[in-house]
Amino acid sequence: MSEAEIIQATPSLQTASTLKADLQALGIQAGDCLLVHSSLKALGWVCGGAVAVIEALEAVLGPSGTLMMPAHTSWNSEPSHWQHPPAPQDWWPQIRAEMPGWQADTAPTSGMGVIPETYRKRSGVLRSQHPQVSFIARGPQAETLIHHHQLSPAFGENSPLARLSQLSGKVLLLGVNHSSNTSLHLAELRAEYLKKRIKSEGSAVFKYGERHWIEFKDLDYDSDDFFDLGSAFIASKPKSLMLGQVGQAQCQLFEQNELLEFAVDWLKHHR
DSSP states (O other): OOHHHHHHTOSSOBOHHHHHHHHHHHTOOTTOEEEEEEOTGGGOOBTTHHHHHHHHHHHHHOTTOEEEEEOOOTTSSOGGGOOSSOOOGGGHHHHHHHSOOBOTTTOOOSSSOHHHHHHHTSTTOEEOSOTTTOEEEESTTHHHHHSSOOSSSTTSTTSHHHHHHHTTOEEEEESOOGGGOTHHHHHHHHSOOTTOOEEEEEEEEEETTEEEEEEEEEEOOOOTTHHHHHHHHHHTOOTTOEEEEETTEEEEEEEHHHHHHHHHHHHHHHO
16 A cells, blocks of 8 residues: 555544554553554554654653564575575575674564564664564663573563563554464463474574574464464453554554463464
């Protein structure tokens, strides 16, 4: 959708102040520790774009709140797993040999949308040290959330997702559905189900000032059923779930721990 089409589809101007009011009405509170998955286009035309969205989120959270977003770099991964699009097999060795090494302060996000990519560049934002699935955060709990992000399992108990759980954090799906909900990968690791598989992974990193290709094992994460899982979670009507609109976007706000408890049980019975 072009910018002109977005403007035509937006009945009223969205600004940082209107988004702030919508976020407060949805139930976000000052002092919350909040993980946000987002789509800027879903909000309609916003005056100031991603910058205005970030300002609205941080204004609602206040100085005592902490904002976290995914900052994944899917381009820095084992090329034999690439699907959208796949890489020709005869390219794989050269990709492994020459993919630029990941650096926290320069590596651009991939597939996360313009809001996380804009947030990544803001002063004071910290980034976890994972070459594929890093997270970014700013606020009093940022260091707690992102420190020592274990290489594997990437979404496990030594990850920002698990630390958000320890802090009784919340998740906001801002114009996206549960297919984009990374917390469900932590549920995959915690759940017992028959289809669980381990796969080989790889990434380019800097070690001791030199670029290296490293290989490691991790869970073969699978988000194909996350939409159905999320629909079942909504239907269960958890106490913390708030559904509403921010700008033109349909949104969900909920406590991460309530989602995790539901998801672990759901995966056990549906995989």
